[in-house]
Amino acid sequence: MSESMHGLRRTHHCGELSKQHVGQEVVLMGWVQRRRDHGGLIFVDLRDRSGLVQIVFSPDVDEAAFKKAEAVRNEYVLAIVGKVQERPEGTANPNMVTGEIEVYAHTLRVLNRAKTPPFYIEDHIDVDENLRLRYRYLDLRRPEMQHSLIMRHRAAKSVRDFLDNHGFLEIETPMLTKSTPEGARDYLVPSRVNPGKFYALPQSPQIFKQLLMLAGMEKYFQIVRCFRDEDLRADRQPEFTQIDLEMSFVDADDVMSLMEQMIAKVCKDTIGLEIKVPFPRLSYQEAMDRYGSDKPDTRFDMELKDITPIAAKCGFKVFNSAAAGGGQVKGINAKGCAAFSRKEIDDLTAFVAVYKAKGLAYMMINEDGSVKSPIAKFFNEDEIAAIKDKLEAQPGDLLLFVADKPAVVAAALGALRLHLAQRLNLIPEDRWNFLWVIDFPLLEYDAEEGRYFAMHHPFTSPVEEDIPLLQTDPGKVRARAYDMVLNGVEVGGGSIRIHRRDVQELMFKALGLGPEEAKEKFGFMLEAFEYGAPPHGGIAFGFDRLVMLLTGKDSIRDVIAFPKTASATCLMTQAPDVVDPAQLVELHIRSTAVVKNNSDK
């Protein structure tokens, strides 16, 4: 058999060589990071997945190899044979893991040449992301990208080891499945064999994993691709990966306790981080009250303080009418920001307006403890003192208030809290604040649609004693749901599921699905519940997001090998693309778009 490596067999990786190899002959293969000529010698930094090592070509060692090395350029692929030597006194490079040694090469094979890459193959480059995505195979050569994918691999391995040890079975569920109502928009796949019919790519394996519990598999998991055809935001991709699992005969505590152990193991196995279990738990209500968010970032304070009782009695109409109308008045303390300019305050007011807050009241605490504020005149001294007390105000602080419906107050102040924390650099980077949010409402009312929607999904179990409320006061029903939050990001969410047909039917009814419609859309599921469904529950983690947080990246695109852009395209392969019209004919569809087509050429 012919050998593309000219019969050479790699003996070591570049980055693993050290003083202990001095004197050994090694065969290395990798890419040229850079070449420089100095003192009649040629130096090449050779790179492979493990790191860099310096190769030296000397005419005294091998004339032919030296000659060949002269033609070598960045990103050429080389195989070299040489001897490891300690670097001469004073030339060791402390910035390089292998900096104490170098390899004197007596043989060089150029395995492939390379054009000059469109950007440097090194960390911290300032390059347009689109260029990086177009040449993703070059972008991924950069050590920080390799590190991300290595961490991703390790995280997945860690999860699998943990779950295997705990009796879970990884079971693959279909990708070509059925369109799910009550979800996001589906990606559809036309069927050739069944004209006019379509598969949907799964938004999650929710129904299948529940059916696996009905099938007696007891403990299921899967690290699985999911799909949502939504308009993309910074941390969304049309296809994403989920750690998905489900257990039978468990309650919420069982799931939460096991999952915090799993996540603790992942943190340790990837970045060596020790985290404490159990995680703190916050009720949904407490999270909304204190942080204005159901995924609170607890790495810093600046909690929301309720001054509604004070506001109710004050002379400021905006405050007291909000309080009177069932609304709230709450504030946060931006410590040390009393010197904010009018312009800065205006910007903050504009910021909360996005969250539908009609205004942003403020009080600046002067050095002498007095208050500077356009609304100060509406409050008596006791009220001012009570407010300052409530918000733990000190001289130099800026107090910011929103008065509105509770949902608006929470959204506006919750966002403002995060905004200010970032701006004021209040967030310690080395904290890993995991917590659970529990006791969610089962349903939320959508005023526009005029009906209830499932806060998690329609299979979430209500708390047993709240079941009667489903028919009388659905908004009051609590869910047996739990979200895992890390540093203000929801990393996982799950629930105990409904396992009784009658309860599932009540739930569909609460969602406005008539019996006919429920049967048509979920008939097989309702039928399945009649054949001995065990109590069960589970959870799903956004794997991309988890790896992003573990590796300290800002975007999930940096932890996905071949991500798509915000317009859901792959800049490298140009997917999606036009296809041969004959393919569409076979699939019984016609494009209604007017585009330049392959066949027009």
Place this chain on the structure above:
Amino acid sequence: MSESMHGLRRTHHCGELSKQHVGQEVVLMGWVQRRRDHGGLIFVDLRDRSGLVQIVFSPDVDEAAFKKAEAVRNEYVLAIVGKVQERPEGTANPNMVTGEIEVYAHTLRVLNRAKTPPFYIEDHIDVDENLRLRYRYLDLRRPEMQHSLIMRHRAAKSVRDFLDNHGFLEIETPMLTKSTPEGARDYLVPSRVNPGKFYALPQSPQIFKQLLMLAGMEKYFQIVRCFRDEDLRADRQPEFTQIDLEMSFVDADDVMSLMEQMIAKVCKDTIGLEIKVPFPRLSYQEAMDRYGSDKPDTRFDMELKDITPIAAKCGFKVFNSAAAGGGQVKGINAKGCAAFSRKEIDDLTAFVAVYKAKGLAYMMINEDGSVKSPIAKFFNEDEIAAIKDKLEAQPGDLLLFVADKPAVVAAALGALRLHLAQRLNLIPEDRWNFLWVIDFPLLEYDAEEGRYFAMHHPFTSPVEEDIPLLQTDPGKVRARAYDMVLNGVEVGGGSIRIHRRDVQELMFKALGLGPEEAKEKFGFMLEAFEYGAPPHGGIAFGFDRLVMLLTGKDSIRDVIAFPKTASATCLMTQAPDVVDPAQLVELHIRSTAVVKNNSDK
């Protein structure tokens, strides 16, 4: 939090209880396998994933539990609390793992009721597969199905452990990708954001894994879903799972050697099977010559014997004209079948006709060593002796011959060999004959299409010294490819890939792709080759098929949790299905099929 298990927490699994638990109080949860009343007691076999255990309800132990147990039916979901006791003398059940003990229950909670299932939840049922697929969640409760999925999980875990230990990274590649020419039919996904454009679901991650090698990842693997929209045969599914891997700086020997170690580990970790490495290697030519197949089943002999030299000189025109025209005459020895009837021979002739053999000549060896055959008269004694010698004929044997083009001879006799082996029960069930087939031709000529096709795929590297032949005699070029075969089934196939742009262009040219077309379809790949592509190669295994063989199943449907039928439908969910016409509008497509639509109702 409300507890659906009424506050009970499972302490043991049914199947793990034994004499060592006698005297312990246990909490068990599971399904009722069967209930019977005997001697004033109620016996329930309770089943969970681990197995069965006998529960006893006695009015003397707990009147209420006994009363409740009277209402229990098959497949009810129960939680019980009770004490493990040794069964009375003479009542142990040796057919049950837990047959020496039983659990006297003092508490019973009915967690869910069940209707009578449409078939028995037990092994070896004789039920229409469509019914099983429709109620897959019940079918999967059967121990043999659970065993299949457990083995599948273990096989995947074993592969991942092995590859992780060998420095491989599991890297996920896109599911929404680009339609691939030169492959099977693609499943397409219309893009909403990019009107008139389509993603394709991957037939394999071939291009992406090669780009990962260009990206310096060095060792990649993935257990990954792949899709082919082909007309389905017994062992095909529209979506299937592949163990996919790729390595840089390796030759074919490196890949084959590592892969046989991996498969040996999988055999051991799943079914405890020890297999010997290295595997035997057969060249493609030898496999075709001796077995008439590039995936030979070597568990039995009956090899194809070439009698062309004898046939060339004989008086039988069919034989000598085949030999003269560049064809072959080959035979197999159906030992002990000399008594086959005229009808049986006719059936065999019809069988080989499917493979385009124009006839099937035969010789029966009489007890006295003489030959009974319609064609015997065309051969002299020496020729008959030579043929008998070549086929190692003994009295009682039946010799069968095909004279035709080599491809027809191989196909016909290769299939006939397998057919007879099955019919004559020659295949030992306990043999695990792994082997490699190597030295494949790179291209095969398709006379109908009038051009060459890649025998593996267009990225397979030719043997170095054969590269010039690509332009002069493409059919002669050998590929650096290798297939792993188990008991006559191809379980994996791979190759060293082309890593030079010039060679890839020659390959495309040999396949009849003009430079423009090649650039349009594979431009990004050709461009990528210019930036320092390392030598690389890999392999892919059909995971479903591998698990099927390991578990001794006849169909991959039995090792897939939710498979589809031959018409690519899921009988449980009714996927594919009609969708809301508004969904199609958003996707810029229109259905050309005339079907009853949701909106017509």
